[in-house]
Amino acid sequence: xxxxxxxxxxxxxxxxxxxxxxxxxxxxxxxxxxxxxxxxxxxxxxxxxxxxxxxxxxxxxxxxxxxxxxxxxxxxxxxxxxxxxxxxxxxxxxxxxxxxxxxxxxxxxxxxxxxxxxxxxxxxxxxxxxxxxxxxxxxxxxxxxxxxxxxxxxxxxxxxxxxxxxxxxxxxxxxxxxxxxxxxxxxxxxxxxxxxxxxxxxxxxxxxxxxxxxxxxxxxxxxxxxxxxxxxxxxxxxxxxxxxxxxxxxxxxxxxxxxxxxxxxxxxxxxxxxxxxxxxxxxxxxxxxxxxxxxxxxxxxxxxxxxxxxxxxxxxxxxxxxxxxxxxxxxxxxxxxxxxxxxxxxxxxxxxxxxxxxxxxxxxxxxxxxxxxxxxxxxxxxxxxxxxxxxxxxxxxxxxxxxxxxxxxxxxxxxxxxxxxxxxxxxxxxxxxxxxxxxxxxxxxxxxxxxxxxxxxxxxxxxxxxxxxxxxx
Numbered sequence: 415x416x417x418x419x420x421x422x423x424x425x426x427x428x429x430x431x432x433x434x435x436x437x438x439x440x441x442x443x444x445x446x447x448x449x450x451x452x453x454x455x456x457x458x459x460x461x462x463x464x465x466x467x468x469x470x471x472x473x474x475x476x477x478x479x480x481x482x483x484x485x486x487x488x489x490x491x492x493x494x495x496x497x498x499x500x501x502x503x504x505x506x507x508x509x510x511x512x513x514x515x516x517x518x519x520x521x522x523x524x525x526x527x528x529x530x531x532x533x534x535x536x537x538x539x540x541x542x543x544x545x546x547x548x549x550x551x552x553x554x555x556x557x558x559x560x561x562x563x564x565x566x567x568x569x570x571x572x573x574x575x576x577x578x579x580x581x582x583x584x585x586x587x588x589x590x591x592x593x594x595x596x597x598x599x600x601x602x603x604x605x606x607x608x609x610x611x612x613x614x615x616x617x618x619x620x621x622x623x624x625x626x627x628x629x630x631x632x633x634x635x636x637x638x639x640x641x642x643x644x645x646x647x648x649x650x651x652x653x654x655x656x657x658x659x660x661x662x663x664x665x666x667x668x669x670x671x672x673x674x675x676x677x678x679x680x681x682x683x684x685x686x687x688x689x690x691x692x693x694x695x696x697x698x699x700x701x702x703x704x705x706x707x708x709x710x711x712x713x714x715x716x717x718x719x720x721x722x723x724x725x726x727x728x729x730x731x732x733x734x735x736x737x738x739x740x741x742x743x744x745x746x747x748x749x750x751x752x753x754x755x756x757x758x759x760x761x762x763x764x765x766x767x768x769x770x771x772x773x774x775x776x777x778x779x780x781x782x783x784x785x786x787x788x789x790x791x792x793x794x795x796x797x798x799x800x801x802x803x804x805x806x807x808x809x810x811x812x813x814x815x816x817x818x819x820x821x822x823x824x825x826x827x828x829x830x831x832x833x834x835x836x837x838x839x840x841x842x843x844x845x846x847x848x849x850x851x852x853x854x855x856x857x858x859x860x861x862x863x864x865x866x867x868x869x870x871x872x873x874x875x876x877x878x879x880x881x882x883x884x885x886x887x
Contacts, residue, residue, distance in 0.1 A: 432787045432826040435872035436678075445875040448696070449680055452874055453670035455692045456682045460586075460665045461569045462504045462714045462724075465527035465688060469506045469695055469712055473498045476699050478508060481734060484741065491741050494703040499734040504528075504714040504724040507734050508698055510885075512707040516739055517750045519757030522709040522850070523697065523881050524726070524841055525690040525764065526716035529683065530554030530863045532561060532595075532620060534568070534662035539624070539654060541639040546625040548593075550664065551617070554717030555838075558615040560864050562597040566622065570662035572652050580650050582660075585667040592667045593622045622664060666865040678786070678871055685867040687716065689874060690763035690856045697881035707738075708885040709758075716764075716841055726841040732848075756849035759810070761884055762842035765869075766790040766828045768858035776835050783828025783858035786870045789818070789880040790828040792854040797837035804842035806853035814853060814884070821883035824876045828858060855880070 418426075439445060459465030473496075481499040484491065491497070495511040504527075512520075531553045538548040552558065567585025574580060585592040597615070598606050606614050628637035629644060646652055670682035691712050698710040715725030722728065735754055740746040769782040783790040793811060796803025818825045830837050846852045857877050860868040 432784065433824050434786050435788050435824045435870075435876050436786060438822075438824050439872070439875075445871050446677070448875050448878060449871040451696070452689070452692050453680060453682070455695075456670045456680075456684055456688060459527070459688065460567070460684060461531075461663050462528040463571065463661075464569065465691065466500070466503050466506050466712065466714075469508075469527075469691070470498060470500060472695065472699070473506070473508055481737060485737055489741070491738060497738070499730075501714075501728075501730045502724050505728075505730060506710075506712045507731055508695075508710040508712075509734075509738065510698060510701045510704055510708040511738075511742075512704045514706055516707050516735065516742055516754045517757070518706065519754060519759065520707045520709045520735075521704070521885050521887060522711060522758055522760040522845070523690075523694040523763050523884065524711035524713065524760055524845060525694050525856075526687045526713045526720075526726075526841065527691050528554070528714050528717050529665075529686055529688065530556045530717055532556070532566070532622075532664040534570075534622075534657070534660070534664065536658045536660075537654075538657055539639055539642065541636040544626065544628065544638055545623060546638045546642045548622040548624050549618075550620045550622060552620060553663070555863050557612075557863065558617065558620060559597075559611065561620060562595045562615055564594065564865055565592040565667040566594060566664045567592060567667035568662055568664055570660060572650065572656050572662070573659040574652060574656055578651075580652065582650065582662065593624060593664065595620050595622055673868060679868050680871060680874070681866055681868050683865055683867070685857070685859050685869050686765045686862055687763070687856070689765060689859070689869055690877065693857070693874060693878040694761075694763050694881045696878050697885055700882055701885045704885060705887070713841060720841055720844060726844045752848075758845075758848070758850045759813075760842070760845050760850050760852040761814075761855040761881065762804070762840045762845070762852055763856050763881065764840040764842075764854055765856045765859040765862060766792055766854075767830050767862060768860045768868075770860055776831050778829065778832050781827065781829050783826055785858055785860060785868075786872050787826045787858075788824030788873060788876040790826050790856060790858050790873075791815075792828050792830065792856075795830050795837060795839050795842070795854055797839075798834055801837075802839050802843065804840075804846045804852050804854070806842075807851065810851040811853055814855070817883050817887055818880055821879070823880045823883055824872075825880060 459468040478496040478498045499507040535549040625642040629641040666683040673679035673681040720726040766783040794803040794805040
């Protein structure tokens with residue numbers, strides 16, 4: 415055996431390279447098993463409402479009690495107690511009460527369960543050229559050209575005039591019809607081809623074809639529209655006015671699928687950010703009696719700025735913590751809640767931009783996240799000059815590095831792109847406003863915000879392990 419040279423030994427001691435998860439895991443079947451659960455989670459929750467309901471269902475199955483029930487019965491909270499709070503069926507907070515009082519701080523993993531999509535407008539149905547179509551308004555940062563000629567499903571709720579809530583899912587069952595937005599044939603796309611990519615398809619042009627058969631009557635106008643309304647009325651009992659109180663979303667139809675001959679990737683709609691929601695959900699379900707109270711946040715509206723009463727900017731989480739503090743302390747004081755928030759530590763669980771060899775020019779390869787190299791820590795996000803970024807403190811990142819290394823978590827550092835290329839943000843800065851230590855930490859994704867995104871099964875597994883290790887500190 416040839417001994418290593420002094421230079422080789424010094425190089426191994428002083429330099430660093432990121433590991434590949436597949437090289438570090440002997441039992442690869444555990445990776446594949448977890449991802450089968452993940453694919454089911456994606457298929458069962460294609461909207462924020464569906465995801466929240468799926469999370470609540472799983473929480474109940476694992477012994478979680480609804481916060482309002484705890485309050486109404488004035489139940490004394492104890493270490494190990496599992497509680498969830500439901501914010502309008504779009505935002506869920508899960509708590510595992512720790513041995514220390516909540517005022518000493520919480521370990522929080524915060525993800526979001528909304529994804530870019532196409533929303534149906536409030537008065538959408540019209541007829542043109544004997545076709546019935548739906549007017550839409552896109553939600554979040556989509557690239558509009560990716561959403562044409564794609565099979566779409568309609569998901570959401572409709573509130574009828576009598577107050578009855580109708581759940582709608584059309585396009586997911588193999589026997590269901592799907593819906594589509596058309597595009598120009600290349601033979602007639604001369605003018606369209608001269609436009610910039612972002613202008614080739616307009617927002618007002620994202621109109622969904624919903625029907626073409628006319629109602630059989632010669633005495634009326636808009637016979638195709640009437641036939642569509644008649645079908646909807648027979649199936650759901652709704653009228654055109656009911657669209658005004660509906661929340662209907664068009665999302666890619668179909669199930670999550672394995673990608674690659676080695677089945678190493680998952681291709682699906684909604685990895686951003688349901689991959690972090692799933693992994694943090696699995697992690698908190700494994701926590702029994704932590705030292706600090708463990709919190710899983712699954713929030714809405716991140717893709718449009720976290721505003722509204724179901725977004726992270728709302729006071730819902732703060733109020734839920736206040737309720738728990740009031741149940742735990744002999745006498746309530748607002749200062750205790752403020753201490754609890756300020757003493758907390760957060761992993762802002764959101765996806766990272768994975769390095770794509772098809773587009774190497776937009777990322778700094780030395781500081782990019784790579785598919786298959788584990789959970790990604792992003793010290794900052796923001797746009798050009800870190801504008802709008804949380805930019806985590808070095809001391810906190812050092813703690814996270816230690817936790818991951820001590821628990822054999824394969825991890826890497828990453829950033830959203832080259833300095834002047836663009837950028838983005840997460841919910842990190844909102845929680846940091848309370849004085850919490852926060853850093854972005856999640857799964858690298860290819861084709862982020864596209865109708866069909868890609869993640870590595872290895873990264874999904876290692877992100878679950880990383881969140882679990884964080885909760886257990």
